[in-house]
Structures are given as structure tokens and as C-alpha cells.
Amino acid sequence: MAGLVVRSTRSRGSFRLTLKFTLCKPTLLFGNKMRLDHTARKFGTLSEPPRFHVLPNQNRPKQEAQPARVYNDKIQVFSDVSNRYVDIPNVWLRDHCHCAKCFHEVTKQRIIETFDEIPEDVRIVEGTLTEQADTISMQWQDGHSSTFDKQWLVACGLRNRPRSSERLAVTRTRLWDGKSIKANPPSVQYDDIINSDTGVLEWLLKIKEYGFSYVDKCPPTPEASEALLKRIAFIRNTHYGGFYDFTADLASGDTAYTQLGIGAHTDNTYFSDPAGLQMFHILSHTNGSGGASQLVDGFSAAAELYEQDRDAYNILATTTVYSHASGGDDMSIQPYRAFPVLLHDSQDGSLVQVRWNTTDRATIDTPMESMSQWYSAARQWANILRKQEYWEQLQPGRPLVFDNWRVLHGRSAFTGNRRVCGGYINRDDWISRFRILNKGRSAVLDEVLRA
Numbered sequence: 001m002a003g004l005v006v007r008s009t010r011s012r013g014s015f016r017l018t019l020k021f022t023l024c025k026p027t028l029l030f031g032n033k034m035r036l037d038h039t040a041r042k043f044g045t046l047s048e049p050p051r052f053h054v055l056p057n058q059n060r061p062k063q064e065a066q067p068a069r070v071y072n073d074k075i076q077v078f079s080d081v082s083n084r085y086v087d088i089p090n091v092w093l094r095d096h097c098h099c100a101k102c103f104h105e106v107t108k109q110r111i112i113e114t115f116d117e118i119p120e121d122v123r124i125v126e127g128t129l130t131e132q133a134d135t136i137s138m139q140w141q142d143g144h145s146s147t148f149d150k151q152w153l154v155a156c157g158l159r160n161r162p163r164s165s166e167r168l169a170v171t172r173t174r175l176w177d178g179k180s181i182k183a184n185p186p187s188v189q190y191d192d193i194i195n196s197d198t199g200v201l202e203w204l205l206k207i208k209e210y211g212f213s214y215v216d217k218c219p220p221t222p223e224a225s226e227a228l229l230k231r232i233a234f235i236r237n238t239h240y241g242g243f244y245d246f247t248a249d250l251a252s253g254d255t256a257y258t259q260l261g262i263g264a265h266t267d268n269t270y271f272s273d274p275a276g277l278q279m280f281h282i283l284s285h286t287n288g289s290g291g292a293s294q295l296v297d298g299f300s301a302a303a304e305l306y307e308q309d310r311d312a313y314n315i316l317a318t319t320t321v322y323s324h325a326s327g328g329d330d331m332s333i334q335p336y337r338a339f340p341v342l343l344h345d346s347q348d349g350s351l352v353q354v355r356w357n358t359t360d361r362a363t364i365d366t367p368m369e370s371m372s373q374w375y376s377a378a379r380q381w382a383n384i385l386r387k388q389e390y391w392e393q394l395q396p397g398r399p400l401v402f403d404n405w406r407v408l409h410g411r412s413a414f415t416g417n418r419r420v421c422g423g424y425i426n427r428d429d430w431i432s433r434f435r436i437l438n439k440g441r442s443a444v445l446d447e448v449l450r451a
């Protein structure tokens, strides 16, 4: 038997996973014989409740930065994990030389073949390790020279603070409900976005802050709408196609293409990686009425549930749910695993994604004896969503773009012919565009290529 046991323990406020691996027969590593201990991930087995919360904690105390130093032929940095100076292993230093021979100057990809070219016991030539005002430099046994920025080395020692704020591109987040947003929703001018990156940044900052933004004075054509979306990144293809332009019919085998009303939901729960952004642009609506659009701030709804009933919140954060898209004869798209309705960052515990689509919901991955608790938690959640709804009649010339990981959308039933265009953008692609515009490429890469 092979056993992989995952134990979650907490010490000094940090969350640790201990992996214990016992192997008898290597062949058992393959196929479905290798299993995680699934009871360990249910927090019922933990000694204290999980530290799930809605927004990232931006008020952690900043570590007092201690300078990097040369000590006993090693470079040392202050580690906030063990609260003392620690040696930087030579093999890591050599692997992180950022000179043009080791890292590609433009793509910042590693050129050096770490495991072929750097011996495990790689040595610094005696007497060559020297400290300058802002840098430390050395010569390696193979003749290569490296220079490291001291501030960068200092940052490499500080590992207690989760790097989540960088990965998640945390900026100001404003929670809203229908009442607070209706009078003054966020909006950006079409021309500003088309003509300048500053306009794109202004747009993305609003989407980061509110989870959505309108664009005003867009020509009511599919071409202008597509060009607008492509200012952020390329459009994601799905089984529906790429950029879409449709009128109500059932050609795509999904209720979204009918005249029925649709309750607040997020899209793509049937993908492992749901789309990050979605655009809707109503190009025309003739011979009928209805079809108002609704948005709900999922983070705001989560915050209300968090205050109202912490147990219900934790059930939606830990019980996983499967989903599927099986509208075509030859497909049944399913994610590689079930995900909770409220998905949290594994490092800092903050909410990163809402996955709520009761139309596409499949198995609720919990035993029958705890099923009613999930329904009760989900009902509380659904009631909060309804309470916080924001309704608006979308207009030609005013596309809407929203963060599908945060904001839920829906619409009321309608009559007549409605022509809508739009498309998806991947989460990683829009966050990449946002971070580069917001912080600059070199600041982003400094973070990527450190410890």
C-alpha cells in the first residue's frame, strides 16, 4: 500500500501542510491507487476553524527590513520566518544570477540549465565575495561573475507575509449592493480606452475596485465592441466560439440563448478555470420589451453571509460542487475537480472566486447526512444575492464588462428580438495586463524572479 497523508497544523499563525509519504511498491504510484487522505481537507478534522475571510488583509505589520550582509564567505539575509540571519545557499544564488548569460534580457526566462550546469556544491572563489554600497558581487568557481542588488536580497528573506497580494493584484476593493451602486455606477469613455493605455488602466482599476464597469459612447457595432475587449487581451474561445454576436435562439444549446429570465449566476462553473472577464453589449432590441440585466457583487454578498452566519459561510467555502455543460450531443464539459461556491486563496485565506450556477450544478460532493446543511447555507446565500441585486436596462453604445470571478449576472425575461455581442477574457490574461499597466514591467518581474 502507498499512503500519502496530508496533515494541516497551525503554528505561529501560519498554515502548514505536512506531507508524509510511505511507499512500498512504486507501481502503486500510478492510476487511482494513489490517494490523498480526503478526510484531512474537511476542516471538521482540524483543531480550530479555518481562517477564511472575504478581503485580503492589507494591514499586516510591515517587517523591519534588516540589511543583507556578507558573513563567513556566504551572503546572509534576515529571515522573518526564523527571525534571524540565515545563509543563502550558493546553489540558489547561482541559479538566480540575473545577468544576460543566465536570464534572457527580454523574456526574463532562465537560460542557464540549472541541473546540468550548476553543481550542487557550487563554490564562490575565495576572496571574491565583496560588498558595495547597493550590491554584493562574487566570482564563481566556473569563472562566472554575479552581482546582486541588496534590496532585492532583503526581499528574498521575507517570506512570512504571503505573496498573495502580488499574485491576486490586490488593490482597493469597494463592496456594493443595488442601493449603493445604482445612482453612480463606474464607467469609462470608449475613446479613452481605444486611444491610450492610461484609459485601459483607468478601466481595469474600476473593474478591480467594483468588479464591473460600463464603457460609454461605444459605437453600437460588434466590430467596435470586439476592438474594445481586445484592448485588454485576446478573447477566449469556448464551445460557444470566441467573440459572439447572437439573437435569441437555441442554436448553442444553452438557456442563455433563449428569452427566459435567468437568475444571478457566474459563468463557466463547468470549467476548471472560469473566464475572468465577460462583456455584454446590447446592439439592438426591437419589437419587444423586458430583458433588464442584473448584477450582484458576490464579494459583498459573501461579506454579508460571513457576518450573518459563519457556519453557513464555512460550509459554502469547503463543500465542493461539480458542474457540467452538456448542451451539445457530443460534449459533456466538466472541471477536473469539484469546487466550493466560495473559493479561497490557499495561502492567506481570502475569497478569490465565487462559483454559483445552479442551472449547471451537478453533484454536491458531501455525504447524504450533511446534505441538508449545504442546502440551508446555499438558501441563505441565494436570499442575500436577491437582496443585493442591482438592476439596469443595458443600452446600445454602453457595453458592460464585469469580473466573472466576483460579480454574478442575470437578466429578466424579454419579448422581441434582442441582439447581444460580447466575449470572455481569461483571468490570468487580464490580471497580467492590469499588473503591467499598474506597476510597470520591471516591478512585476522583480517580484516574479525572487525567492
Ligand SMILES: [Zn+2]
Pocket: 097, 098, 099, 100, 101, 102, 103, 144, 145, 146
Ligand atoms: Zn549570470
